[in-house]
Amino acid sequence: MKSSLTMTLPDTTSTRSGLPWRQILLGVLAVAIVVYSFTANGYVVTVIGFAAIYALFCTGLNFFMGFTGQASFGQNAFAALGGYGSAILTADYSVEPAVALVLTMGFSGLVALIVGYPTLRLRGHYLAMATFALGLITYEISINWTDLTQGYMGYSGIPPLGIGPYYADSPKAQLAVIFVLLALGVIAAARLKNSRFGRACRAIAGSELAAGALGIPVARYKLISFVIAAVYASAAGSLFAHFVGFISPEVFGTAMVVQSFTMLYLGGIGTIAGPLIGAVVVSMLPEVMRGLKDFQTVGYLLLLLAILIYAPRGLHGLLERILPDREG
Amino acid sequence: MTTPLLEIRDLSARYGHVHALKPTSITVAEGELVTVLGPNGAGKSTLLRAVTRLTPGPGTILFQGQDVSALPTHRLSELGIIMVQEGRGLFSEMTVRENLILGGYNAGGDAGELSARMERVFTLFPRLKERLDQTASLMSGGEQQMLAIGRALMAGPKLLMLDEPSLGLAPRVAAEILETLGELNREGLGILLVEQKAPLALRLAQRVYVLSLGRVVAELPSHEIKSHHDLARYYLH
Numbered sequence: 001m002k003s004s005l006t007m008t009l010p011d012t013t014s015t016r017s018g019l020p021w022r023q024i025l026l027g028v029l030a031v032a033i034v035v036y037s038f039t040a041n042g043y044v045v046t047v048i049g050f051a052a053i054y055a056l057f058c059t060g061l062n063f064f065m066g067f068t069g070q071a072s073f074g075q076n077a078f079a080a081l082g083g084y085g086s087a088i089l090t091a092d093y094s095v096e097p098a099v100a101l102v103l104t105m106g107f108s109g110l111v112a113l114i115v116g117y118p119t120l121r122l123r124g125h126y127l128a129m130a131t132f133a134l135g136l137i138t139y140e141i142s143i144n145w146t147d148l149t150q151g152y153m154g155y156s157g158i159p160p161l162g163i164g165p166y167y168a169d170s171p172k173a174q175l176a177v178i179f180v181l182l183a184l185g186v187i188a189a190a191r192l193k194n195s196r197f198g199r200a201c202r203a204i205a206g207s208e209l210a211a212g213a214l215g216i217p218v219a220r221y222k223l224i225s226f227v228i229a230a231v232y233a234s235a236a237g238s239l240f241a242h243f244v245g246f247i248s249p250e251v252f253g254t255a256m257v258v259q260s261f262t263m264l265y266l267g268g269i270g271t272i273a274g275p276l277i278g279a280v281v282v283s284m285l286p287e288v289m290r291g292l293k294d295f296q297t298v299g300y301l302l303l304l305l306a307i308l309i310y311a312p313r314g315l316h317g318l319l320e321r322i323l324p325d326r327e328g
Numbered sequence: 329m330t331t332p333l334l335e336i337r338d339l340s341a342r343y344g345h346v347h348a349l350k351p352t353s354i355t356v357a358e359g360e361l362v363t364v365l366g367p368n369g370a371g372k373s374t375l376l377r378a379v380t381r382l383t384p385g386p387g388t389i390l391f392q393g394q395d396v397s398a399l400p401t402h403r404l405s406e407l408g409i410i411m412v413q414e415g416r417g418l419f420s421e422m423t424v425r426e427n428l429i430l431g432g433y434n435a436g437g438d439a440g441e442l443s444a445r446m447e448r449v450f451t452l453f454p455r456l457k458e459r460l461d462q463t464a465s466l467m468s469g470g471e472q473q474m475l476a477i478g479r480a481l482m483a484g485p486k487l488l489m490l491d492e493p494s495l496g497l498a499p500r501v502a503a504e505i506l507e508t509l510g511e512l513n514r515e516g517l518g519i520l521l522v523e524q525k526a527p528l529a530l531r532l533a534q535r536v537y538v539l540s541l542g543r544v545v546a547e548l549p550s551h552e553i554k555s556h557h558d559l560a561r562y563y564l565h
Contacts, residue, residue, distance in 0.1 A: 206419035206422065
């Protein structure tokens, strides 16, 4: 018989027996990617670095869209705030990159709080349109406020990540830092998902009316979830700036929204591993399909369509079907 | 005179131009089971939604003598006003356990309190204990309604409001559920029960309000409904 305490917790293990093969497989794959990236050449390091940065971005977006069930087409705005914030603070004001990363995360969170308060009163398509507008406005600012952002010319001379005398002065060292931050971000997201707050967010995704009727402060939690997603996006934007050493408006344009949505839905929205799987697969696919030459884009799109048709809950959902949690 | 558990005065609500609930006043005493009857479109569901501020409108809502008219839904829930919506409003992708835990959200994460409430729910609805790790969407209609009520009880209600809990259920299951509500009421829980046609609900209730076109058209002790031939013909047969 279960203890009274376990009765009250979202038990995900107590009724299952056997080895968690899916988790083991995902863990092995993650370790393999990490090991491979440190033995590979510079180009592969760059591709995996971008994948890891997008994984962090999508982990935050997943909190707002997957767990809380809201739509945001404008998270690129917060990535831009992070990227440009870190670039300006480090290149122009000689702020330590790690400090700049934290400062811009805080600033983006504050902006999300101010913008989200009125915006999140909207629902469905209206919320999607409002957030999309937020991304477009930020994009326009990054082009036109040239004194601050250097417009289309882009911002160069951004130092690599580091603090004090410790700098990640090689791409692989930077990748190691990105992996560490990604791991922290994923652990934080997993803990939040299974917290009282995370369960409340999932309840909001299920039914806002029912959640409100049970005493969950729906508006406040949607706003907090939006802020969390913004902070993750900001961190991803900052990491990109430090990893590449250069940013321009296109980096944080609408393509970023499309790319992140593809990763989220292809990997499996509403799961912890889904955004990671999606980020890796979507980043790697063009490289894997280079052999198709002129038909590379066609092959890429066909494969994406096939995955979305035959695995509507994403690759993580497909894995769940193949390697389900076994009931005891 | 004792303070009523719930007293609403001239509460009304609109959906755009439609005045779904015209100024309405009702009371529920401590430990009383009150049934609200009325045909489709009478404003019964709107009444419950207006009380819980899911559909806010002008009027005064007093709960245990305190004016709660300006409070948002989640604050009313914290005070003990809990509603089971029409259609149950379950978190369909979550398990029975997760639904119940979320019901106890206002317990503030107190594991002991949650556990005690959950045991009480299992005493009333043993089937929920058997289905603890089952996804809510895979349960039968009757089990889903039990879960919806169980989840509401997890919130520790002082006033439980239910919107047509027997809707779409087999007569035997509906009777079982309404009997459980009667048991809860006998233990002292105040209940405001909306039903369309429910002889059993009338048998359980102490008083009845009849709504029509957004207004209260009758208020009477439930046993008197038999003497009103027009109401009895409509609601008791």
